[in-house]
Amino acid sequence: MIFGNRQFNRTQKIVIYAVLALFLAAATFPPYWIILTSLKKGRDVFNTAEVLIPRHLTVFNYLELFRQNEITGWIVTSTALALVSTVTALAVGILAAYSLTYFRYRGVRALGLAVFFSYVIPKGLLFIPLFLLLNKIGLVGTFTGLVLAHETFSIPFCTWLLYGYFRTLPKELADAARIDGCGPLGVLGRVILPLAAPGVVTAAIFSFTTSWNEFLYAASLTTSNALKTLPLGIAGFLVADSFMWGPLMAAATIATVPMVIVFVFLQRFIVQGMTSGAVKG
């Protein structure tokens, strides 16, 4: 705190709140514009003049989206994909993080390093290699293929985050449980996991939201309309020169709703995940 407990003087106060207001306005305007556009029908979206006092607002775009029903399929695919990848990544990540923190074997340090590498390796480097592999084994255009692609980021991510979390837990507790006759899986299930619950929640949130928002793998690994995810479906509104901004922004709003819900109720975990150096931004 640069000013500590002292009061700001008048000029400082004005500068600080003016800058803050500017940032908050910049952060708020685009989402406001998304929602406003989504509530305008047809060519009304081009009535830019009605910036602050909009007229003719309607939920037509939303009704139309659900009437045409395509979006239901996108939501189902995205939800299933995010759930399956997250559950798998948590299972693999919990076991691996436990192994990395509590066991000694040859190569354990190298494995930890490999997890870090695979966590930082960007998708932009991996998407073509992954496409070639999945194409070779016939999984391009399948749900399994998409799940495998999502595991390339969610497993390293969950393992890395939980590894960091497990290392902060006092080892004495595990020792005590072991002395009391707990097996290695018992120690994990009865001692470590209950203590690490906040870490597991953080890992789950990030894994789910990253999958939910994913676009590059969806674009390169999807061949049919049946397996379109929500982001891929939304990008599909950009056809040739006639952009349907109204329906597009309605679908975009729908895609953002789960993120907002997660954020409102689980903000604490999100901040924790971001600051553990643990999220791509």
Added chain:
Amino acid sequence: MNRSPTKRMRSLFSGLQFEQSTFGVILALPLIIVLLGLLLYPILSAFVVSLQSKTIGSPGRFIGLGNYIELLTQDQAIPTVLSNTLTYSIGSVILKTVFGFIIAVILNERIFARNLFRGWMMIPWIIPTLVVGLTWRWMFDQSGGIINFIPVKLGLIQIPPAWLADKVLARIAIVIANVWRGMPFFAITILAGLQAISPELYEAAAIDGASAWGRIKYVTLPGVRSVMLVTIILSSIWTFNDFELLWVMTGGGPSYSTHIFVTYAYSLGFRGSRFGYATAVSLVATPLIILFILFLVPKLWGDES
């Protein structure tokens, strides 16, 4: 050799617990399979593909370093793609650092409704990146976009510029979108760094007569230096490899002026199906990325005690 009893007990118990090495390996086996099968193997085999002339559905023909030679000497787009990648990442990361730092410093002061504003500031991060890209595309739209509307209405410009169809303006637009989206990540991590600085340091500096600016310079900046460095490197790696924003905002256009390596590789492979060459393009920056990661290792992975 004068070890305390508790210390001796601890090492005894540790010995009891941690020696089951085979079981440890079994626990890590699913992870090892994923790392080898879904990360290491694809990258290594992609390197082999990058040495081939290959389209999908036909077996590749080995051409040695042909793709890389073409990339470095013949491809007219590569100098533009390289300079775009660098200006886009460097420009975005610098602006994200500056803005992130400013907002973090403000949100660390005793201001009105601080927690509310901390959450509010996160809005750009909550919105899916793809949606962010589409929204900026819509806002930059030449005729219906809100960004042109205001200066036109005020009579500042006669002909509204076509932001995303102009080589220079398009480059500026994608940086704006990237900075808007990435700023919260910087603000949150820098804020965490600021919170770790002891208030006594500021008090001491104030007593020593340091001005507000002096306190930023001698207390705040040194205090968040390492967390900022890590954030900058992580963000550089990911900005360098951005795809979503660029692809939906400009698709790399107009005429390659916003293509970076990832979007260029994508368009070569998935729009043009030259997979051997596309793979070479997507891999060519790998050494740089590995260098960045190696720099991060001691900072984030640390020494295991």
